Amino acid sequence: MKKFIFLFFTFLCTSLAFSEESLPSGYRNIKLGMTLDEVKDALKKDYQFGYRGERDVSLMPDHQKILIETDTSRTAPSSFLDKCWFQFYEDKLYIITINVKPTRMDHYSIFSTLSKKYGNPGNINPQKSEWSNDSVIMTLERPLTLKYTDKKVYEKLMEESLVQNTAQEMSAQAFLEGL
Template identity: 50%
Template sequence: MIPFKKKFTILISISALSICLFAESLPHGYKEIKLGMSLEETKETLVKNPEFGYHGDRDVSLIPHSSKTLIETDAERGMGSDFLTRCWFQFSFDELYIITINVNPEKMDYYSIFKKLTEKYGEPTSFNPQSATWKDDEVTMSLEKPLTLKYIDNKIFDQTQNYSNIQASPTEITQEMFLDEL
């Protein structure tokens, strides 16, 4: 007869293993927008999906003296989603490598998204009061407070980090573009 403590340990081990075995692999993007897509593919897909609030080439910015491009959308402006606000799609050498999606905190909450992501993808790789991050060899997905989802192509991100040691945030990029237009 197996002692209770040993049975409990075996049960916990089997439960943990089943969670690992049945957790889905990390997504490579949100809905039809996938990391690695070209700028043109992404624009075509955004046009077909009004949820993001994409308004055409006026939402696309080329970063001067760089191989980087940024699409910024505003789902609150026009016929976008009730759940999304602003979204950014960052490209390096015409490949989508970061998707940043801000979720409307009036329609959704951090805990609900965290709970769903944990159910689907298992426990986060790292967790702190500001964010939860899931990571595999290809993708890093993070949920950041107040309510932002990020999908990062690890390979392209690492290449851009090696290309330039400082990665500008979407806010820094749009600020620089604004200043360049003065």
């Protein structure tokens, strides 16, 4: 009996670890870490995203960040996808945001499928469910958004933003002290 319990827990831990390690790094042929040109080429080949070419690409105020926004309403009305965003940092894709058409799919079906494939989410609340491993954060947000984030780039950007806020706070404090 002890041997059976030990084997059961070993199997359970192994399957949970495997499911966390096997998180996808993107959707279809679009993967985190791809260059801007690689993503453009992949989008051109996949009508499901509704990519229209260069007009969908824009430079964000921070010149190291580029954004591609696609919309399937005119170019791929039968797609399950609605609007999608692909965010780049230092020419590498680090966030994929996919809005799914609620007329074609529901939150429960996606949540159930993700839970079966990757195990229960590590973080869940009424707004979102989140799965993560060392390299990817995958979230299912309400009403119906699926997001893939490069965890290392995201953490790096968060650290940089905290440093900037601290510098701003120090400047504000120095100003107030000078009054």
